Amino acid sequence: MQATRALVLVSSDCESMERGAQLVYERLQQEIRAAGLQDEVVVSLLGDVGRHDALPMVIVYPEAVIYGPVRPDDVPFLVEEHLLKGRIAAGLQASTRELSGRIAWLSARQGTLPAERRIVLERAGLIDPEDIEDYILHDGYEALGKALTTMTPAQVIDEISRSGLRGRGGAGFPTGTKWRFVASAKGNHKYVICNADESEPGTFKDRLVLEGDPHSIVEAMAIAGYAVGANEGYVYVRGEYGLALERLSRAIDQARQMGFLGRGIFGSDFDFDIHIHVGAGAYICGEETALIESIEGKRGEPRSRPPYPTTHGLWGKPTLVNNVETLANVPPIIRNGAAWYRQFGTKSSPGTKVYTILGAVNVTGLIEVPMGITLREVIAIYGKGMRNGAAFKLAQTGGSSGSIIPASLQDTPMDFDSYARAGVSLGSGALLICDEDTCVVDLAKVLLNFFRVESCGKCTPCRIGTQRAHQILSTVAEGTAEMDDLKHLLALADGMADYSNCGLGQTAAVPIRDIMKHFRAEVEAHISLRLCPTGVCPMSGRQVMAA
Amino acid sequence: MSSTARLDEKVYTAVQQAIQRHGREREGLIPILSEVNRALGYLSPEALSEISRQMRVPKSQVFSVASFYRMLSTKPRGRHVIQFCESAPCHVVGGREVWQALQDELGLQSGETSADGRWTLVTTSCLGVCAVGPVVIVDNDIYGNVNRAQLPQILARYE
Numbered sequence: 001m002q003a004t005r006a007l008v009l010v011s012s013d014c015e016s017m018e019r020g021a022q023l024v025y026e027r028l029q030q031e032i033r034a035a036g037l038q039d040e041v042v043v044s045l046l047g048d049v050g051r052h053d054a055l056p057m058v059i060v061y062p063e064a065v066i067y068g069p070v071r072p073d074d075v076p077f078l079v080e081e082h083l084l085k086g087r088i089a090a091g092l093q094a095s096t097r098e099l100s101g102r103i104a105w106l107s108a109r110q111g112t113l114p115a116e117r118r119i120v121l122e123r124a125g126l127i128d129p130e131d132i133e134d135y136i137l138h139d140g141y142e143a144l145g146k147a148l149t150t151m152t153p154a155q156v157i158d159e160i161s162r163s164g165l166r167g168r169g170g171a172g173f174p175t176g177t178k179w180r181f182v183a184s185a186k187g188n189h190k191y192v193i194c195n196a197d198e199s200e201p202g203t204f205k206d207r208l209v210l211e212g213d214p215h216s217i218v219e220a221m222a223i224a225g226y227a228v229g230a231n232e233g234y235v236y237v238r239g240e241y242g243l244a245l246e247r248l249s250r251a252i253d254q255a256r257q258m259g260f261l262g263r264g265i266f267g268s269d270f271d272f273d274i275h276i277h278v279g280a281g282a283y284i285c286g287e288e289t290a291l292i293e294s295i296e297g298k299r300g301e302p303r304s305r306p307p308y309p310t311t312h313g314l315w316g317k318p319t320l321v322n323n324v325e326t327l328a329n330v331p332p333i334i335r336n337g338a339a340w341y342r343q344f345g346t347k348s349s350p351g352t353k354v355y356t357i358l359g360a361v362n363v364t365g366l367i368e369v370p371m372g373i374t375l376r377e378v379i380a381i382y383g384k385g386m387r388n389g390a391a392f393k394l395a396q397t398g399g400s401s402g403s404i405i406p407a408s409l410q411d412t413p414m415d416f417d418s419y420a421r422a423g424v425s426l427g428s429g430a431l432l433i434c435d436e437d438t439c440v441v442d443l444a445k446v447l448l449n450f451f452r453v454e455s456c457g458k459c460t461p462c463r464i465g466t467q468r469a470h471q472i473l474s475t476v477a478e479g480t481a482e483m484d485d486l487k488h489l490l491a492l493a494d495g496m497a498d499y500s501n502c503g504l505g506q507t508a509a510v511p512i513r514d515i516m517k518h519f520r521a522e523v524e525a526h527i528s529l530r531l532c533p534t535g536v537c538p539m540s541g542r543q544v545m546a547a
Numbered sequence: 548m549s550s551t552a553r554l555d556e557k558v559y560t561a562v563q564q565a566i567q568r569h570g571r572e573r574e575g576l577i578p579i580l581s582e583v584n585r586a587l588g589y590l591s592p593e594a595l596s597e598i599s600r601q602m603r604v605p606k607s608q609v610f611s612v613a614s615f616y617r618m619l620s621t622k623p624r625g626r627h628v629i630q631f632c633e634s635a636p637c638h639v640v641g642g643r644e645v646w647q648a649l650q651d652e653l654g655l656q657s658g659e660t661s662a663d664g665r666w667t668l669v670t671t672s673c674l675g676v677c678a679v680g681p682v683v684i685v686d687n688d689i690y691g692n693v694n695r696a697q698l699p700q701i702l703a704r705y706e
């Protein structure tokens with residue numbers, strides 16, 4: 001296993017190549033070898049970086065220093081200064097003015113690498129989660145006090161809107177806008193719900209917030225309640241999250257004792273209290289209307305929408321539903337202001353994102369990084385490279401509702417809009433990194449199995465579609481499928497995407513479409529050659545047919 | 548009351564206590580089912596009827612809710628329940644092989660209970676511990692980074 005200390009990327013679009021990028025690349029390799037750094041430093045080519053005034057460009061991570069234009073003769077100095085002596089090679093840096101296009105986000109990161117920037121997890125692991133006083137010592141309940149004593153509900157909502165915060169539960173909906181919908185909905189009985197049902201495969205960020213910093217959610221819910229005009233909140237906690245439940249319950253009790261929950265909080269006339277509802281094991285209850293049904297004591301079947309929970313939610317009343325991570329961003333924004341928040345991340349997706357990195361990397365786990373980081377960086381810097389030096393093939397984001405990101409998109413900034421433009425999604429924040437040993441047919445089969453098992457069965461396109469799609473993928477993996485089956489598979493995907501009642505059925509189409517779009521040849525080999533290129537699929541049907 | 552007289556004392560007490568804690572409102576149904584399931588090991592037809600009677604919720608609805616959620620069981624289970632995570636993150640880091648080995652070792656398939664009542668084997672979706680996949684959970688004990696060679700040792704810890 002080799003530990004990579006630095007990653008050097010050379011731009012290699014047409015224009016860079018014309019201006020000698022290839023020579024720069026070769027010279028870098030020579031100099032790095034000459035300095036004996038070949039085991040610690042990885043040099044790699046980067047596609048179009050969108051900045052044409054400084055080509056060819058060399059970007060060095062983990063510091064994310066951008067050099068350019070770099071001539072082959074500059075390389076010895078660059079290697080000596082930056083890679084050997086560890087300081088910025090004077091005079092070679094690209095001008096920081098007019099950064100544009102795909103690397104504009106780099107400028108916004110201001111020294112946030114290599115250390116992670118922590119907003120959501122600012123206290124997790126640093127304070128005693130069972131001690132409210134420790135939380136208070138670390139600026140706890142300051143935001144609630146500020147909101148209640150110096151701001152009107154409308155001002156709180158404005159601040160959240162200006163911060164640009166977007167929902168971290170998967171859809172990326174602007175949080176301020178949602179709060180405004182609930183605030184302006186008719187009726188004087190409203191609810192705030194924190195969605196802590198976290199069940200997306202590969203995702204466990206919300207659990208760490210609840211376990212490490214439960215008071216931040218209590219505080220955020222009270223602020224949200226004040227802003228939208230709700231006096232009651234519910235936290236829907238996944239049934240398997242025992243420790244999170246215990247710590248959250250204790251936090252709520254302590255907050256009641258100290259007067260942060262209850263009547264007349266901070267001497268205002270605002271009352272707020274929080275109930276906990278423990279789930280009983282059903283992925284679909286993470287969908288907000290299924291979650292509401294479940295709190296009401298019913299099967300967790302998603303409702304038809306509209307109307308939306310913002311006007312007709314829990315017991316038919318206007319209801320705000322936000323994810324744990326979304327809420328955890330609220331107190332820091334109120335405390336420090338929207339402008340402070342906007343210095344992190346990208347223009348359209350400010351702030352940080354918490355990810356879980358899993359799969360074929362050297363280090364797996366949880367990270368919080370500014371929005372706009374790329375997959376390549378996540379793998380190189382936080383995953384400490386691919387396991388056994390393997391080649392990166394694809395990543396599966398956001399649990400099963402995310403999408404399959406082929407290696408060709410590893411330099412696309414990870415923010416809501418850049419990903420949407422590339423036709424992929426960030427999902428809930430899981431990054432399952434796969435190497436060349438992963439078969440896309442096998443992967444899609446496992447994902448469809450998940451949807452098949454977790455479908456609530458309320459609507460036909462999803463109930464039948466996920467079963468059929470899983471069946472077809474199984475025959476592909478066994479080597480008994482025909483080419484026409486792929487057409488059926490894509491038609492099933494269309495049917496599920498267009499006619500399913502909720503996001504589960506709609507996103508069940510995604511893995512099918514993704515593998516057919518990015519890995520068609522590999523899928524077809526299972527059929528035309530009766531061969532699994534990675535050797536993962538059982539292909540058991542082959543012998544039967546040959547016999 | 549003749550109906551409670553015939554009822555298993557244990558079932559009656561479990562239901563009674565759960566309802567006392569969570570109230571008779573419909574909102575309490577799932578917490579009550581969870582608590583009775585924990586107390587009795589599963590939700591027997593008698594337990595479900597008793598919940599229906601005491602809460603005044605139609606039996607059909609109590610059954611329908613009980614059968615919806617994975618953590619509620621309407622069938623008796625073995626002394627030990629083994630949950631195996633079959634989601635993608637565990638699957639791609641070796642879960643596929645471990646699952647095959649686990650079924651072979653126990654002679655059981657997903658959803659089955661062994662004849663001696665020792666084991667129930669079930670698959671589950673992600674349990675949020677995938678940083679250490681593949682993951683096997685026996686009762687409340689979580690085993691991470693499991694490979695096939697470790698399975699006999701793990702299973703031997705449970706009577």
Ligand SMILES: Cc1cc2nc3c(=O)[nH]c(=O)nc-3n(C[C@H](O)[C@H](O)[C@H](O)COP(=O)(O)O)c2cc1C
Nearest residue numbers: 167168169195198199286287288322323326503504
């Ligand atoms: C099938 C399905 C599962 C979902 N699971 C979750 C979940 O586990 N946690 C969550 O916060 N949101 C989940 N969502 C999204 C919620 O419906 C909802 O959009 C979200 O809680 C809103 O919060 P946000 O605006 O803060 O992101 C899921 C959606 C679908 C369609």
Ligand code: SF4
Nearest residue numbers: 457458459462502505
């Ligand atoms: S799409 Fe699937 S999960 Fe959603 S309501 Fe229909 S059957 Fe249920």
Ligand code: FES
Nearest residue numbers: 439532533536537
């Ligand atoms: S398992 Fe299918 S290409 Fe392999």
Ligand code: FES
Nearest residue numbers: 632637673674677
């Ligand atoms: S995928 Fe197995 S625990 Fe998450």
